[in-house]
Amino acid sequence: MTYLSKSPWVIHYDGSSCNGCDIEVLACLTPVYDVERFGIINTGDPKQADVFLITGSVNEQNKAVIKQxxxxxPDPKVVIAIGICANSGGIFRDCYNVMGGVDTVIPVDVYVPGCAARPEAIIDGVVKGLSILEEKRKASEVAKEASA
Ligand code: SF4
Structure with missing residues (x-):
């Protein structure tokens, strides 16, 4: 596993899910799965967050919220799309107001499959996301040193 230079703070947003994937995200915080053992902290404040977890599809109403x-x-940050709805629109794909997956509005770093996504797959996706976050941190430090 990648060495982390600081505890990652995670923000979770439910796009337009059926709540199945949200329940699995919450399960990751329980003592059974205990993502806090990786130093992960759940926050409601985007300005403190490094990792953006999104469940559910993107629609005309929530696309502005996701972008906001x-x-x-702050940079660097990573986005993790959880469940097939967040990956591609899933079962809501053909609804009149659904645009598709999260990558229709913002860049996605990790796609976690499943309907619902299982806690083990979510944790695996978060660990992958943390490796990407560390790579982005290192790249931004190198860019800062080069411009100094
Ligand atoms: S992927 Fe399945 S469980 Fe998750 S929000 Fe979509 S329909 Fe619900």
Whole structure:
């Protein structure tokens, strides 16, 4: 596992899910799965968050909210789309107001499959996301040193 230079703070947003994937995200915080053992902290404040977890599909009503949360998060950051609805629109794909998956509005770093996504798959996706976050941190430090 990648060495982390600081505890990652995670923000979770439910796009337009059936709540199945949200329940599995919450399960990751329980003592059974205990993601806090990786130093992960759940926050409601985008300005403190490094990792953006999204469940559910993107629609005309929530696309502005997703963009706003993403833009409020400081760089570097990673986005994890959880469940097939967040990956591609899933079972809601053909609804009149659904645009598709999260990558129709913001860049996605990790796609976690499943309907619902299982806690083990969510934790695996978060660990992958943390490796990507560390790579982005290192790249931004190198860029800062090069421009100094
Ligand atoms: S992927 Fe399945 S469980 Fe998750 S929000 Fe969509 S329909 Fe619900």
């Amino acid at each position: 949360i993403y833009e409020q998060m």
